[in-house]
Amino acid sequence: MPNMNPKKNEMPTQEAKVRAHNFNEVALGYEESVAVDEANRCLNCKTMPCVSGCPVNIHIPEFIAKIREMDFEGAYQIITQTSSLPAVCGRVCPQETQCESKCVRGIKGESVCIGRLERFVADYHNRYSKEAPEVPKSNGHKVAVIGSGPSGLTCAGDLAKKGYKVTVFEALHLAGGVLVYGIPEFRLPKSIVQKEVDTLKALGVEVMTNVVIGKTLTVDELFEMGFEAVFIGSGAGLPNFMNIPGESLKGVYSANEFLTRSNLMKAYKEDPDTPIMKGGKVAVVGGGNVAMDAARTALRLGAEKVYIVYRRSIEELPARKEEVEHAMEEGIEFRLLTNPVEILGYHNAEDPRDPKNGSVTGIRCIQMQLGEPDQKGRRRPVPIEGSEFDIDLDVVIMAIGTSPNPLLKNTTEGLEVNSHGGIIVNEAGLTSRVAVYAGGDAVTGAATVISAMGAGKVAAKAIDEYLLSK
């Protein structure tokens, strides 16, 4: 008999007051018995609506059935038929808008907690499975992968398992893409990403850090070096600014810079080599996962007050629901229907040498209200005239989106991009250049880990078919 409890099993977490001051993971994961109990809430629906909600169509009821049988490794094997990074996706996927939004149990109660079960299964595998991956027999073909985010890692892994000699080129000094420079430790421990990279290396994938394709080497040179196909998974790293006055003041960061300083450069540690502004009053502009991560990082670095400034209402916040809830519990104040018009700075007219000159002192905002829906159906925020007000601040973090970096387009002849800078591909991931494939945020603009991973898989399959037919 299935467990007909309308409520899902709670995720154990570090207490809000405690976790607001440390960088350890917030969500602690289900115990075995809880996982089995949650798995028992699944009705094993014939129509599998949840599967259609998953961007890579993980065989959800099948893996949940294995959990019910307490065959956790078996469950893991089912997930990895379609997904490469379950320990990551179980933690960061927006399940409430994907698989869980389609779950039948959600009609009269709460949906099955598919994401938490996925995480449980992946963590179980990582803890107990000791077998080293089998190194496949080489098929003699060489493939280059540009970027080591989820799309690149997945494409490299799938090809390596088929016997390809894969080299991943990464611009930064550490592999992992957004998973290491963007998403903080308290949401995705870096050891999980490292394990994925180590597994790839064990499969024979070579990871070359400190190589910027377009600068150190070009795509054309990769072909000259004997690579027969190239996958571009270079992400969407270019930060957008609002173009309002005051954005160049000291204390204004892009979320990418703030998070990179804290995560990749380890400024969150005691006595770091890389500086970051800590403490004081901080506002993060934006409402996505990036904004939540920046706000919660600022809090943990010792800010006395952290605001989220977002121009729409709570309903439209694009961040994962769980992250919004966690941020609220931790004491982050949400200033909704609020839009910055100017960042205010300190200026000592008497002493041009005053070191505080040019530092942020606050932000001027205008109150918004929701108007007519736009093309996407989201109600457009419109300013309420004369409603300007100021917030005192020391740091402003802009988390209003990113775009694909134009570097590869500018250095690769014949590589076509759309008006947003996204690389144009067909359904198999093939770009306008022969043997050059692309996927992930570099194609779609900033999206999700799971869609980037899915794109890496699709391209790996296409590259395999292309090279075998050559």
Added chain:
Amino acid sequence: MYKIITKKSLNPTVTMMEIESPLVAKKAKAGQFIILRVDEEGERIPLTIAGVDPVRGAVKIIFQIVGATTEKLNHKAEGEYIQDFVGPLGMPTHIAGMKKVCVVGGGVGCAIALPVAEALHAQGTEVTSIIGFRNKDLLILEDEFKACSDKLVVMTDDGSYARHGNVTVPLKEMLDAGEQFDMIITIGPLIMMKFVTLTAKPYGVPVTVSMNPIMIDGTGMCGGCRLTLMQDGKRVTKFACVDGPDFNGYEVDFDEAMSRGRTYFDFERKAHEKACNLFKGV
């Protein structure tokens, strides 16, 4: 890991190193830079490429010991390794087609100006170099500049060597005397580049300045290196690491750049003191 092939002290505060990095050595052009990390915990700092030897796979860097990271780097010996080294980043200095150019370098900026002067000289451009230092002890690369310049003027702020005064003094004299430069290329402290630009302005000579803001990734990902240009009366944001490091001097908001450059002033001073004490064994 990247090997330090050679190391040489140019003056008490400026060191030259050759780092083994064949891919960078093959690609680098004058005006481009690298980013390095000394060790696993280290910060990423940009340094301009001061020369390359593609045959030996060597990339020359010249750095002033100003902070914790350059202090740590300076304590590495020949034959030792540094953690990370990536490049060549940024756009090369635009020099094609120029007949007569004045290169104005200040302090350790001369290390960056030198490859530009050499590249100009190599393509047959008539090169006038003006290089300035605070005092005689800080003088570097005089012979190297002599070798690639048709005319060289050396200045010291305190008059302890060669001519006394700022680099703008001989520049103004030359412009007054009717020298026709296609371009003035200036590399050094922001305040010096600002005044070189102001000096050149009445004469209408184009000025290229080399900006060196705080950077992290060097690929356009963080925006920390942003600066403001005035273009057609509008303020335009540029990322120095990908759009630069060279910019039109008349467009750059130098005051803002100087202010942003001091963002971590206190942190850097303390970190440097700590690094010094560490090496002194305190």
